[in-house]
Amino acid sequence: MPLCSALTRFAIAGAAGTLAAAAAVTPATASESGRGGTDHQAPRLYKGVVMASQLLLRSAPNRDSKVVRVAFRDDVVTVHCRTTGQQIDGNAQWHLLTDGAWAYGSARYIRDLGPTPRRC
Structure with a gap:
């Protein structure tokens, strides 16, 4: 297997892993209430x-x-x-x-x- 091909596969695998991790984290920051904001807002005074x-x-x-x-x-x-x-x-x-x-x-x-x- 040529070195260039192995490096390319390694880079693609790393990029795919990064995208998967980002996709897994993104829903955690969305509001469960459906308003699109975060649930951790300062209490109203x-x-x-x-x-x-x-x-x-x-x-x-x-x-x-x-x-x-x-x-x-x-x-x-x-x-x-x-x-x-x-x-x-x-x-x-x-x-x-x-x-x-x-x-x-x-x-x-x-x-x-x-x-x-x-x-x-």
């Missing part, structure tokens, strides 16, 4: 505005947990999600905020700007 003159933001969704920081009336806060916690004036919903340190604020004192945050 929501906005809210503080309605209390001074809102203590806490390490857990209850008044017994540690105060992490304070927000003031008309502060716009970024909400990651909402969860259930201690009832405050009849409202058991709490927002997990992402501004600076992660902290919980009672939804009783945070008005949603836009859609209601998703559940945690």
Whole structure:
């Protein structure tokens, strides 16, 4: 077998292997939902505005947990999600905020700007 023929076959086999590997990887990056994007998108963040003159933001969704920081009336806060916690004036919903340190604020004192945050 001539050397040129052996090298040609080797090159063709290598190219075919590369194409097969690329074809095998490509579907893994497509979205399973059929929208054509990737499934690993950043979670949606929501906005809210503080309605209390001074809102203590806490390490857990209850008044017994540690105060992490304070927000003031008309502060716009970024909400990651909402969860259930201690009832405050009849409202058991709490927002997990992402501004600076992660902290919980009672939804009783945070008005949603836009859609209601998703559940945690």
